[in-house]
Amino acid sequence: MSVISTPNQFESPAKSHEPHEQHYLNHSKGFLSWALTLDHKRIGLMYMVLVLIALFLGGTFAMLLRTELIAPGPTLMADKAAAWNLYNHMFSLHGAVMVFLFIIPAVPAILGNFVLPMMLGAKDVAFPRLNLLSLYVYAFGAMFFLYVLLSGVIHAWTGTSLPGGFGLDTGWTFYTPYSSTKSMSGVIPATFGAFVLGFSSILTGVNFVSSIHTLRPKGMGWFDMPLFLWGLYATSIIQILATPVLAITLMLLITERAIGIGIFDPALGGDPVLYQHFFWFYSHPAVYIMILPAMGVISEIISTFSRRHIFGYTFIAYSSIAIALLGFLVWGHHMFTSGQSALANVLFSLITFSVAIPSAVKVFNWVTTMYKGSIRLQTPMLYAIGFIWMFSIGGLTGIFLAALSVDIHMHDTYFVVAHFHYVMVGSMLFAFIGGMNYWFPKMFGKMYNEKVAVFAAILLFIGFNLTFFIQFVAGSQGMPRRYATYPVQFVSHHFWSTIGAYVMGASLVIVLFNWVAALINGKKAPANPWGSNTLEWQSASPPPHDNFATAPVVTDPYYLDRWKFVSDEEGWVLTDEAKAALAAGAARTGRAH
Amino acid sequence: MSNSILAQAVGKTFWMPEQASTVAAEVDWMFYVILYVCYFFFFLIVVMMLGFLFKYRYRKGAPEHPAPPGHSLALEMLWTIPPTIILLLIAWRGFRGFMDMTVAPPNSYEVQVNGQMWNWAFMYPNGVTPTFAAPSPNELTIPELHVWKDQPIRLVLNSTDVIHSFYIPAFRVKKDVVPGRFNKMWFQATKAGEYPVYCAEYCGISHSEMRAKVVVHPNKKMFDDWLAEASIWLPKMTYQERGRILHGQYCSSCHSIDGSKNTGPSWKNLYGEERALADGSKAIADEEYVRESIYYPQKRIVAGYPAGQMNSFLGQLAEDDVRALTWYMKSISDNFDKSLLPTKNAAETDSAGAGTPPATDAPNLGAPNPGAPKH
Numbered sequence: 001m002s003v004i005s006t007p008n009q010f011e012s013p014a015k016s017h018e019p020h021e022q023h024y025l026n027h028s029k030g031f032l033s034w035a036l037t038l039d040h041k042r043i044g045l046m047y048m049v050l051v052l053i054a055l056f057l058g059g060t061f062a063m064l065l066r067t068e069l070i071a072p073g074p075t076l077m078a079d080k081a082a083a084w085n086l087y088n089h090m091f092s093l094h095g096a097v098m099v100f101l102f103i104i105p106a107v108p109a110i111l112g113n114f115v116l117p118m119m120l121g122a123k124d125v126a127f128p129r130l131n132l133l134s135l136y137v138y139a140f141g142a143m144f145f146l147y148v149l150l151s152g153v154i155h156a157w158t159g160t161s162l163p164g165g166f167g168l169d170t171g172w173t174f175y176t177p178y179s180s181t182k183s184m185s186g187v188i189p190a191t192f193g194a195f196v197l198g199f200s201s202i203l204t205g206v207n208f209v210s211s212i213h214t215l216r217p218k219g220m221g222w223f224d225m226p227l228f229l230w231g232l233y234a235t236s237i238i239q240i241l242a243t244p245v246l247a248i249t250l251m252l253l254i255t256e257r258a259i260g261i262g263i264f265d266p267a268l269g270g271d272p273v274l275y276q277h278f279f280w281f282y283s284h285p286a287v288y289i290m291i292l293p294a295m296g297v298i299s300e301i302i303s304t305f306s307r308r309h310i311f312g313y314t315f316i317a318y319s320s321i322a323i324a325l326l327g328f329l330v331w332g333h334h335m336f337t338s339g340q341s342a343l344a345n346v347l348f349s350l351i352t353f354s355v356a357i358p359s360a361v362k363v364f365n366w367v368t369t370m371y372k373g374s375i376r377l378q379t380p381m382l383y384a385i386g387f388i389w390m391f392s393i394g395g396l397t398g399i400f401l402a403a404l405s406v407d408i409h410m411h412d413t414y415f416v417v418a419h420f421h422y423v424m425v426g427s428m429l430f431a432f433i434g435g436m437n438y439w440f441p442k443m444f445g446k447m448y449n450e451k452v453a454v455f456a457a458i459l460l461f462i463g464f465n466l467t468f469f470i471q472f473v474a475g476s477q478g479m480p481r482r483y484a485t486y487p488v489q490f491v492s493h494h495f496w497s498t499i500g501a502y503v504m505g506a507s508l509v510i511v512l513f514n515w516v517a518a519l520i521n522g523k524k525a526p527a528n529p530w531g532s533n534t535l536e537w538q539s540a541s542p543p544p545h546d547n548f549a550t551a552p553v554v555t556d557p558y559y560l561d562r563w564k565f566v567s568d569e570e571g572w573v574l575t576d577e578a579k580a581a582l583a584a585g586a587a588r589t590g591r592a593h
Numbered sequence: 594m595s596n597s598i599l600a601q602a603v604g605k606t607f608w609m610p611e612q613a614s615t616v617a618a619e620v621d622w623m624f625y626v627i628l629y630v631c632y633f634f635f636f637l638i639v640v641m642m643l644g645f646l647f648k649y650r651y652r653k654g655a656p657e658h659p660a661p662p663g664h665s666l667a668l669e670m671l672w673t674i675p676p677t678i679i680l681l682l683i684a685w686r687g688f689r690g691f692m693d694m695t696v697a698p699p700n701s702y703e704v705q706v707n708g709q710m711w712n713w714a715f716m717y718p719n720g721v722t723p724t725f726a727a728p729s730p731n732e733l734t735i736p737e738l739h740v741w742k743d744q745p746i747r748l749v750l751n752s753t754d755v756i757h758s759f760y761i762p763a764f765r766v767k768k769d770v771v772p773g774r775f776n777k778m779w780f781q782a783t784k785a786g787e788y789p790v791y792c793a794e795y796c797g798i799s800h801s802e803m804r805a806k807v808v809v810h811p812n813k814k815m816f817d818d819w820l821a822e823a824s825i826w827l828p829k830m831t832y833q834e835r836g837r838i839l840h841g842q843y844c845s846s847c848h849s850i851d852g853s854k855n856t857g858p859s860w861k862n863l864y865g866e867e868r869a870l871a872d873g874s875k876a877i878a879d880e881e882y883v884r885e886s887i888y889y890p891q892k893r894i895v896a897g898y899p900a901g902q903m904n905s906f907l908g909q910l911a912e913d914d915v916r917a918l919t920w921y922m923k924s925i926s927d928n929f930d931k932s933l934l935p936t937k938n939a940a941e942t943d944s945a946g947a948g949t950p951p952a953t954d955a956p957n958l959g960a961p962n963p964g965a966p967k968h
Contacts, residue, residue, distance in 0.1 A: 079853060080802075081798060081799075081854075081855045081856065084798045084799060084800075084801065084802075085798055088795075088797075088798060088800075169797075169798075170795075171795050175755075175756060175794075175795070177754070177755050177756070177772060178755040178756065178795070178796060178797060181754075181755070181901070182710070182754065182755055182797060182901070182902070183797075184899050184901075184902075266771075266772045266773020266774070267772070267773075270773075271773065271774075272756055272771055272772065272773065273771060273774075306649070307651075307657075308660065308661075309660065309663045310663070311663060311664060311665075312663075312664045312665070312668070312669055313663070313664065314664070315664070315669050337758060337767050337768055337769050337793075338769045338771065338776075339768065339769060339771060339774065339776040342691070342692065342695055345688075345691065346688045346691075349684055349687065349688065350684050353680040353681070353683070353684050354680075356676070356680055357673060357676060357677055357680070360634075360672060360673075360676055361669065361672065361673060363638060364638075364668075364672040365669075367638060367641050367642050367645065368668065370642065370645040370646065370649065371645055371649070371661060372649055372658035372659075372660070372661050373645070373649045373658075374649060374651045374655075374657055374658070375645070375646055375649050375650050375651055376650075376651045377646065377650065385642065385646065388638065388642055389639060389642075392634070392635050392638050392639070393635065396630075396631040396634060396635055397631065399627050399630070399631065399680070399683060400624065400627050400628075400631075402683075402684070402687075403623055403627060403683050403684065403686075403687030403690075404687040404688050404690065404691035405616075405619060405620050405623050405686075405687045405688075405689075405690025405691045405693075405694060406620055406623050406624050406627065406687060406690075407687075408620070408691065408694060408765065408766060408767050409620055409624075409762070409765040409766075409767065411758075411767055411793065412758060412760070412767070412793040412794060413793070473607065473608065476608045476609055476624070477605075477608070477609070477610050477762070478610050478760070478762025478763075478789075478791070480760060480791045480792070480793045480801075481793075481795075482795040482800060482801075483800065483801035484800070484801045485801045485802065486801065487789065558663075561660075
């Protein structure tokens with residue numbers, strides 16, 4: 001399992017004699033040097049471009065559907081049938097694109113790809129070719145969703161339907177028998193796209209698990225790993241074990257819709273609730289695919305910006321694994337009202353409650369890490385604080401939904417919508433943008449404008465809470481989800497929610513522009529701008545093609561006292577004591593656990 | 594449980610809608626217990642977080658605190674064990690409440706509920722399924738489930754097409770309506786009045802308009818009077834009037850009567866028209882064409898409309914219902930001489946009796962109740 005660094009014919013050594021240094025971005029030039037690269041950093045960046053496009057599309061759908069809901073009755077279209085139809089397509093595409101193309105790959109495929117090998121002090125992931133393949137499989141799967149979108153647009157304009165149907169109006173869950181018998185939309189292309197994307201997810205998972213098992217450097221035992229790696233490891237286990245079930249389920253659905261074999265359609269002798277079991281057996285663990293790596297990001301940021309060793313390292317590490325394993329046993333809580341047996345309901349309810357414990361353990365450990373710290377409230381830390389706020393609300397509101405008697409009332413209402421947006425958007429999106437801001441200097445060697453970044457973070461926080469908190473109230477009052485219009489009692493809930501969505505949209509645009517501006521004329525970033533002690537910060541910003549000019553020295557990842565702040569230009573450098581210890585070969589003395 | 598104490602009817606609050614069933618008080622009690630647990634932990638977390646953020650913020654020249662220990666088993670146990678106990682208690686009480694909502698008392702009155710894109714139909718033990726007209730031509734009908742106060746009602750739910758979900762917020766009950774199986778739910782209303790019913794499982798274009806309402810009569814006598822009336826009122830009307838009501842109940846979600854295109858073709862001027870079909874042939878929309886389209890909708894699809902959208906109403910609408918619908922189509926078609934419309938009701942036509950009130954005097958069950966909230 002050697003680290004492969006293949007100088008292929010497309011990568012010519014740069015001939016430039018300019019004084020600026022060589023790094024992975026200018027290591028080789030030309031389209032093919034990117035398209036055929038095996039460098040995990042470049043693959044991570046290409047993922048970033050594609051995933052951000054998906055975020056833009058999913059966000060646009062969200063803006064459209066919130067605009068339709070700004071007032072009851074048809075808003076975007078003149079007549080009801082057209083308006084409801086447009087709304088149904090928008091919420092379905094929003095969900096499908098955000099889940100399959102954005103949330104699931106965002107942290108592992110972008111940040112994980114870039115950071116994981118460097119945190120291991122390795123030159124690349126264990127299987128660099130597989131890594132490149134996963135990117136292409138992702139792009140191939142995404143093309144099916146583009147086709148679905150295009151077919152919807154073409155149908156809206158010309159009335160002609162492309163093969164496979166137009167748009168998508170089944171919700172991202174593709175519930176049968178609506179999806180298999182009634183929907184005229186592109187169920188087959190969309191589910192096939194999700195099927196393909198699943199393979200991309202599996203390939204990334206396999207790569208991460210094998211990298212963590214085989215590429216850890218000398219001196220880095222399992223419990224010396226940064227917690228981000230624990231998060232990615234737990235995620236990868238779910239990706240490998242759960243995604244095949246989704247693939248099988250979607251193939252069964254395609255089989256039923258295309259050739260009429262009865263599996264889920266009761267008219268053909270099938271059972272529609274069976275589909276829900278299959279679907280959630282994947283899709284509930286998938287929620288943890290989304291949140292576990294995000295939690296890993298937060299562990300890194302909280303420790304770094306508090307200048308404190310992470311509190312309760314082993315508990316945080318084990319809680320990731322506990323969440324990953326328990327997450328496989330809770331899928332039935334999506335079916336409390338479906339008519340499944342009371343015994344099944346009580347078991348799923350109990351196990352669902354058990355997931356709350358490791359989640360709470362993480363939150364308390366993060367907060368305790370800040371105790372007696374020396375906290376610098378820079379942009380990534382601001383997002384981490386926002387994350388704890390959102391995740392607390394998202395996690396605590398899960399208790400209402402796990403309690404059987406209350407869930408019957410809340411099921412399929414806006415309370416559920418608000419709950420999972422607090423976890424999947426509030427928490428995961430905050431961790432993703434926080435992580436991007438944290439590793440941005442490492443990725444591009446440039447610093448972004450701190451003031452603009454702080455402003456955008458605060459605006460995003462306000463916009464998010466405005467959008468979704470009020471949805472808890474609408475839901476507990478009985479507002480069902482996936483409604484294109486609604487009774488007058490919910491007018492103000494929806495109005496403010498839509499205004500909040502616009503604020504969110506605007507702040508995300510600011511975030512993006514701030515990054516683009518930094519790429520164009522950002523200040524040069526120091527090697528270690530935040531004073532973190534994980535291995536990637538021992539390399540230059542941006543790192544050279546092989547990640548490290550000299551082999552990094554493994555110490556406790558949270559032994560932050562090794563670094564002292566010099567200036568904005570130089571960032572954090574090793575203290576004299578740390579240098580002396582290095583020279584004496586005693587770098588590991590700072591271990592705190 | 595302690596229903597006798599809790600089951601005081603409570604109005605709408607900031608979080609919860611009006612309580613109008615025996616289980617609502619228990620659900621709300623559980624809700625508020627969890628809410629206060631959440632408030633406690635949320636404020637604990639946020640106050641600690643913001644407190645540390647402020648107190649231990651970095652200041653130039655400020656003395657650094659010596660590092661506290663990096664882990665503490667006692668603390669980990671403190672935030673693992675008490676929350677576990679609290680959660681187990683909530684799980685137990687939530688399960689108890691759920692069982693109360695699930696097991697119907699043996700003396701329950703049973704109503705069959707059928708869900709269909711995008712309508713509800715309620716069949717009473719006497720075999721009657723009352724129909725309701727749409728409040729206006731542009732709105733879907735809002736069918737009514739009539740029950741009476743302080744009586745356990747058991748609903749047996751099934752669906753003709755896709756999954757729906759029968760949700761009565763004021764009663765805090767909900768159950769999916771799944772094709773191919775009979776799901777059951779029950780409730781006991783504690784307050785006379787009208788309560789909205791929503792479809793809570795996405796079921797296609799008009800999901801958000803798949804509404805109904807529960808009408809709770811103050812006593813059994815009033816319910817019985819209503820049911821007796823509802824069981825005989827349809828035959829008292831003219832065919833075209835009865836067709837109008839049936840259209841509101843079964844057809845209006847897809848077929849407009851003002852010429853506008855919907856999931857299916859509009860009925861305005863449809864009767865007697867020559868129709869271009871999807872297979873290129875043509876057909877006159879006469880009685881037989883209408884009958885076939887209602888019973889075997891996939892046989893002849895009109896050009897420009899997708900196949901597979903309409904369910905067969907075979908077994909659901911009697912031939913006489915189809916006749917009534919055809920008369921209604923005639924009444925809104927310029928291809929038909931309106932002076933030929935029947936002026937007497939169907940029962941009259943057969944028995945030639947006397948003293949039947951005109952159609953407009955028939956019990957106007959379909960018209961929206963003036964006091965009912967309009968959605």
